[in-house]
Amino acid sequence: MLYEVVILSTKRIVIVGGGAAGLALASKLGRKWGGSDVVDVCLIDKSPIHIWKPKLHEVAVGVIDQSIEGLLYRDHGLKNGYRYIRGEIEQCDPDTKSIQLATVYNDDGELLLAPRQINYDILVLALGGVSNSFNTLGADEHCIFLDNLENANLFHHKLLDALLQLNETQERVSIGIVGAGATGVELAAELHHVIESVKEYGYLNIAKHHLEVHLIEASSKILPQLPERVSARAQAVLDKIGIRLHIGVQVKEVTHEGFITQDGDVIKAGLKVWAAGVKGPKAFENFTKLPITSRNQIEVDTCMRVKGHQDIYALGDCALLMQDSGRPVPPRAQAAAQMADTLFGNIVNRLQDKPEKAFIYKDYGSLVSLSRFSAVGNLMGNLRSGDFFVEGHIARLMYISLYQRHLASLYGWFSAVVYRIAQKLLKWQRPKLKLH
Numbered sequence: 001m002l003y004e005v006v007i008l009s010t011k012r013i014v015i016v017g018g019g020a021a022g023l024a025l026a027s028k029l030g031r032k033w034g035g036s037d038v039v040d041v042c043l044i045d046k047s048p049i050h051i052w053k054p055k056l057h058e059v060a061v062g063v064i065d066q067s068i069e070g071l072l073y074r075d076h077g078l079k080n081g082y083r084y085i086r087g088e089i090e091q092c093d094p095d096t097k098s099i100q101l102a103t104v105y106n107d108d109g110e111l112l113l114a115p116r117q118i119n120y121d122i123l124v125l126a127l128g129g130v131s132n133s134f135n136t137l138g139a140d141e142h143c144i145f146l147d148n149l150e151n152a153n154l155f156h157h158k159l160l161d162a163l164l165q166l167n168e169t170q171e172r173v174s175i176g177i178v179g180a181g182a183t184g185v186e187l188a189a190e191l192h193h194v195i196e197s198v199k200e201y202g203y204l205n206i207a208k209h210h211l212e213v214h215l216i217e218a219s220s221k222i223l224p225q226l227p228e229r230v231s232a233r234a235q236a237v238l239d240k241i242g243i244r245l246h247i248g249v250q251v252k253e254v255t256h257e258g259f260i261t262q263d264g265d266v267i268k269a270g271l272k273v274w275a276a277g278v279k280g281p282k283a284f285e286n287f288t289k290l291p292i293t294s295r296n297q298i299e300v301d302t303c304m305r306v307k308g309h310q311d312i313y314a315l316g317d318c319a320l321l322m323q324d325s326g327r328p329v330p331p332r333a334q335a336a337a338q339m340a341d342t343l344f345g346n347i348v349n350r351l352q353d354k355p356e357k358a359f360i361y362k363d364y365g366s367l368v369s370l371s372r373f374s375a376v377g378n379l380m381g382n383l384r385s386g387d388f389f390v391e392g393h394i395a396r397l398m399y400i401s402l403y404q405r406h407l408a409s410l411y412g413w414f415s416a417v418v419y420r421i422a423q424k425l426l427k428w429q430r431p432k433l434k435l436h
């Protein structure tokens with residue numbers, strides 16, 4: 001008997017960056033095709049653990065613990081049909097359809113892995129963005145940039161050291177944050193919550209007035225991207241809890257002592273955080289064959305395809321996608337999630353020889369958490385009613401639901417709810433603050 005031999009050619013989809021966008025995409029593709037001969041989905045990230053980026057400030061102050069909230073790519077990949085490779089991309093060559101991962105050393109500086117080359121049929125770049133110091137003198141040297149888990153942990157350790165010292169000496173601790181966008185505002189509010197909570201854990205000599213948080217913003221209001229009413233309300237809450245706001249103040253230089261402003265004033269701060277501006281990842285500086293902008297983002301067309309490159313896509317904060325309005329899609333978690341949904345559909349269509357769809361960003365509004373003190377935001381209504389203001393418990397619930405939606409994209413709705421309940425139960429058994 002004669003059999004017809006069918007040779008299946010497996011398409012290798014390589015996604016680099018397992019954040020809000022890349023991990024959601026890898027999970028969807030893996031669940032659709034994992035284990036099949038059609039597609040091999042491979043996710044590369046430099047970190048072994050995923051924490052949803054909007055939660056990094058909570059890691060930094062110790063309100064959440066990465067050992068509970070963190071997702072291990074290797075385990076998640078196994079259960080969701082994609083392969084995880086740990087590595088840091090440093091080069092991309094569209095001519096050979098390959099990327100290169102950097103050399104890996106251990107903590108003693110010994111070579112663990114030589115540079116690796118990975119070939120792809122379809123490449124998706126989802127490396128996220130980093131804060132932009134705009135080359136401010138001393139910023140890179142003296143500030144912590146809350147862009148990744150490593151830095152959030154670094155801040156956390158420095159904060160614990162400062163609290164330990166403060167409990168003994170009662171000498172004021174001052175923390176300076178540059179940038180009163182969502183990250184800066186949320187971090188400032190969480191810090192006040194922490195200082196209120198540490199007494200429960202034996203830091204008996206620490207009182208609220210021992211902590212001075214300076215929030216420095218160059219624009220004329222905090223949360224400059226959000227409507228006036230949201231900014232005003234958030235400012236009122238921050239004023240009430242004693243955050244020192246420096247609005248319309250531009251930082252010229254950062255030194256060991258603190259921040260020097262354009263007017264020559266000095267804002268003293270022991271711990272300094274830079275949470276202003278967004279630019280693309282440093283790795284893009286090496287991608288000379290791809291269209292990289294002066295802010296290190298990669299230019300994509302409306303289908304998220306890198307301009308001039310049929311087999312490379314980019315999404316999330318690292319991509320520059322211009323909307324019909326002439327404005328770029330903003331670097332936000334909801335945009336990253338929506339892009340992942342559209343690109344998933346487009347990759348499925350592409351592999352079935354169907355046309356791809358243009359991405360249309362839908363702004364559902366913004367929510368800012370002010371720790372246990374409140375949450376504020378604006379939600380987009382229909383065209384006639386415009387946006388409307390939300391505050392308090394409703395805003396807080398909506399803020400939490402954003403994270404729940406992210407979990408659902410990673411686990412499916414049912415598992416996401418079970419996972420969240422399990423997390424809550426674990427938390428209930430543990431200290432409210434991570435004190436190590």
Ligand SMILES: Cc1cc2nc3c(=O)[nH]c(=O)nc-3n(C[C@H](O)[C@H](O)[C@H](O)COP(=O)(O)OP(=O)(O)OC[C@H]3O[C@@H](n4cnc5c(N)ncnc54)[C@H](O)[C@@H]3O)c2cc1C
Pocket residue numbers: 016017018019020021022044045046047052053054055056057087088089090126127128129146147148182183281283315316317318331332333334335336367368
């Ligand atoms: C503290 C903070 C709070 C925020 N709060 C909000 C909020 O409330 N609402 C909101 O909408 N947005 C918020 N944002 C913005 C939001 O987090 C981002 O827009 C969103 O995470 C972008 O998703 P992404 O997938 O593009 O990138 P990311 O989520 O940043 O993921 C990028 C991934 O790429 C990996 N990576 C980076 N470089 C390399 C490399 N060279 N090689 C391999 N892997 C690499 C990283 O490890 C990471 O896993 C916040 C951001 C921060 C920092």
